[in-house]
Amino acid sequence: MSEQTNNTDQSFSFDELPDAPPKRKIKLSWPGKIGIAIVLFWSVIVVIGPTIAPYHEADILDEDLFIVPGSDEMYPDTEFQPPSKIVYLGSDYIGRDLLSRILYGARTTIGISVLATLLAYLIGVTAGIAASVGSRYLDMGLSRVNDALLSIPSIMFALVLIAALNSPGIFWLILITGFIYAASVFRIARSLGQEVMVSDFVEAAKVRGEGLWWIITREILPNIAMPLATDFGLRFVWVILFISSLSFLGLGVQPPMSDWGSMVKENLPGLVLGSYAPLMPAFAIASLTISVNMIVDDLSAATGGKLAKRMIS
Amino acid sequence: MIWRALLARLGISLVTLWVVSVLIFIGTNLLPGDVAQIILGQMATPENTAVLREKLGLDKHPVEQYLVWLSNVMMGDLGISKAGLGAGLGTPIVEMLGPRIDNTAMLTVLVGAIAIPISVALGLLAAMHPGTRLDRTITFSTLNIISIPDFLIATILVLVFAVSLGWLPSIVYLRGDESGWVLMKTIAMPLMTLVILSSSQIIRMTRATVLNVMSSPYVEMAILKGVPRRRIILRHALFNAIGPIVNVIALNLAWLVGGVVVVEQIFSYPGLAKLMIEAVQMRDMPLVQACAMIFCAVYVVLIFIADMATILSNPRLRHPK
Numbered sequence: 001m002s003e004q005t006n007n008t009d010q011s012f013s014f015d016e017l018p019d020a021p022p023k024r025k026i027k028l029s030w031p032g033k034i035g036i037a038i039v040l041f042w043s044v045i046v047v048i049g050p051t052i053a054p055y056h057e058a059d060i061l062d063e064d065l066f067i068v069p070g071s072d073e074m075y076p077d078t079e080f081q082p083p084s085k086i087v088y089l090g091s092d093y094i095g096r097d098l099l100s101r102i103l104y105g106a107r108t109t110i111g112i113s114v115l116a117t118l119l120a121y122l123i124g125v126t127a128g129i130a131a132s133v134g135s136r137y138l139d140m141g142l143s144r145v146n147d148a149l150l151s152i153p154s155i156m157f158a159l160v161l162i163a164a165l166n167s168p169g170i171f172w173l174i175l176i177t178g179f180i181y182a183a184s185v186f187r188i189a190r191s192l193g194q195e196v197m198v199s200d201f202v203e204a205a206k207v208r209g210e211g212l213w214w215i216i217t218r219e220i221l222p223n224i225a226m227p228l229a230t231d232f233g234l235r236f237v238w239v240i241l242f243i244s245s246l247s248f249l250g251l252g253v254q255p256p257m258s259d260w261g262s263m264v265k266e267n268l269p270g271l272v273l274g275s276y277a278p279l280m281p282a283f284a285i286a287s288l289t290i291s292v293n294m295i296v297d298d299l300s301a302a303t304g305g306k307l308a309k310r311m312i313s
Numbered sequence: 314m315i316w317r318a319l320l321a322r323l324g325i326s327l328v329t330l331w332v333v334s335v336l337i338f339i340g341t342n343l344l345p346g347d348v349a350q351i352i353l354g355q356m357a358t359p360e361n362t363a364v365l366r367e368k369l370g371l372d373k374h375p376v377e378q379y380l381v382w383l384s385n386v387m388m389g390d391l392g393i394s395k396a397g398l399g400a401g402l403g404t405p406i407v408e409m410l411g412p413r414i415d416n417t418a419m420l421t422v423l424v425g426a427i428a429i430p431i432s433v434a435l436g437l438l439a440a441m442h443p444g445t446r447l448d449r450t451i452t453f454s455t456l457n458i459i460s461i462p463d464f465l466i467a468t469i470l471v472l473v474f475a476v477s478l479g480w481l482p483s484i485v486y487l488r489g490d491e492s493g494w495v496l497m498k499t500i501a502m503p504l505m506t507l508v509i510l511s512s513s514q515i516i517r518m519t520r521a522t523v524l525n526v527m528s529s530p531y532v533e534m535a536i537l538k539g540v541p542r543r544r545i546i547l548r549h550a551l552f553n554a555i556g557p558i559v560n561v562i563a564l565n566l567a568w569l570v571g572g573v574v575v576v577e578q579i580f581s582y583p584g585l586a587k588l589m590i591e592a593v594q595m596r597d598m599p600l601v602q603a604c605a606m607i608f609c610a611v612y613v614v615l616i617f618i619a620d621m622a623t624i625l626s627n628p629r630l631r632h633p634k
Contacts, residue, residue: 031453148333148336151329152333152336152612153567153568153571153608156609159590160341160602160605161340163592163598164340241460241462245571245574245575248578248579249575249578251590261464264462264464271468271471279465279468282461285462285465289462290457290460293456293460297456
């Protein structure tokens with residue numbers, strides 16, 4: 001390192017750029033490692049879930065399947081059956097295979113959440129950077145609109161829009177969620193962008209005569225990428241919980257599509273009958289959200305960010 | 314000086330509330346088509362649609378409609394609901410709201426009364442012994458609780474206390490004349506769920522706030538002059554953390570809105586949030602508007618209190634240069 005610096009100093013040329021600082025190693029704790037394993041597991045399920053599912057998500061299982069060999073009962077119950085060789089995790093309130101529905105539902109729940117979070121980031125980061133590099137009036141305008149959006153509880157906002165649109169489909173669900181969460185992304189992206197904009201190296205780039213686009217792509221984006229990535233994890237967790245809550249209220253994903261939140265809702269009556277059917281999809285959600293939070297915890301410990309502070313917004 | 318800061322903040326809150334009312338009005342009027350016809354649904358005839366249109370003021374310009382709606386809301390007239398339309402022109406929303414607001418207010422006040430002391434104490438305890446097993450246990454379990462869905466906590470509680478032990482009812486039947494022990498037993502389940510939900514967030518943030526104060530120079534000074542740790546926390550750190558902690562509590566009570574919606578639904582608690590869900594399912598737009606306005610107003614007031622706590626507790630903000 002020092003030799004190279006001396007070389008460039010002597011020749012006064014920049015044919016060799018100085019070394020980049022050593023990459024910070026992210027040390028993962030045990031919960032973090034388990035978290036990564038679980039997230040990878042669910043990502044695989046999103047891809048192959050419907051292929052490996054024993055039944056289709058909407059299949060109502062035949063009574064014949066449940067007839068115990070040797071018994072004289074011809075019409076056994078198919079609803080809320082305990083786990084067995086026919087239904088590995090039991091059956092749900094109208095006799096569908098719970099495991100298959102969870103495997104199918106992974107694609108719906110995770111797919112919608114990822115798309116909605118990406119949309120929130122697309123809108124939020126674009127507007128946030130525009131506000132931090134743009135004129136004072138643009139910044140003020142965008143910030144005021146954002147403050148107004150943030151002063152409505154997100155679930156209220158969603159309920160009003162869902163009522164107005166009359167049980168909208170998945171497309172609208174993604175759009176509404178992405179739009180609502182864009183507001184908090186905007187706030188973070190704007191404050192991170194402003195921090196970079198007042199730094200010396202941006203000043204230097206401006207003096208050098210670099211254009212606005214160059215500054216955004218070469219200076220701002222690389223510098224805010226890491227904190228935004230950490231925030232993406234947290235935002236993703238909120239979005240999963242949010243969409244699951246909407247589905248749980250019966251206002252999100254509509255039947256017969258399976259989605260983890262609505263599966264909890266529809267199987268809730270089984271709880272009193274001694275069935276664990278509502279718990280399985282709820283645990284699926286929890287496993288994913290806890291895992292992401294554990295990974296984010298490790299990431300933010302490595303970058304020195306304070307998770308607790310971020311959790312407010 | 315301080316009054317000016319207060320008034321400025323109050324002004325911002327009022328403007329926010331106004332913008333929120335515009336947003337809600339636009340949101341509920343997004344749908345294309347005739348609201349009167351949608352409200353009446355299958356019962357729509359040309360005659361009663363026309364009557365309802367006039368009654369709702371739908372024949373006027375949207376801006377005029379908004380102004381009429383706003384002035385009615387200001388005077389306590391929240392409009393009429395779709396419910397009971399068969400007989401006449403619907404039930405006045407104000408009548409429907411009364412008992413629901415009482416129920417939700419009772420629930421949230423009790424949640425606050427239980428959750429706030431417990432969680433501030435636990436947060437302080439964790440901050441007093443950072444890095445110890447106690448602290449790690451508290452931090453880890455609260456992080457887990459805030460990352461799982463609200464309805465999972467409720468489901469597990471139902472499983473334990475209603476199904477396995479049979480101590481508590483899994484659904485709330487409020488007749489309105491319960492008191493004391495019976496009332497507590499009836500609403501115990503939603504109460505417990507909400508206490509767990511809100512306290513984990515308050516514990517985490519109390520801990521973070523106190524630790525933040527603990528890293529300030531005057532605490533270092535106190536350590537150097539040999540003040541015992543307990544005294545530093547209770548005498549120096551806590552007083553400076555009170556503002557941020559009140560801020561945290563107000564923010565979390567506001568954040569509880571989402572939790573209340575899910576919890577009231579799962580235990581069929583006859584509160585405001587459940588009324589709103591029913592309104593959304595029935596597409597009873599005036600009722601949706603009214604409920605959303607109430608929730609948003611409470612939210613804005615809580616945020617205002619949160620900001621006030623920050624300003625009042627910080628001398629530098631209290632006397633701006």
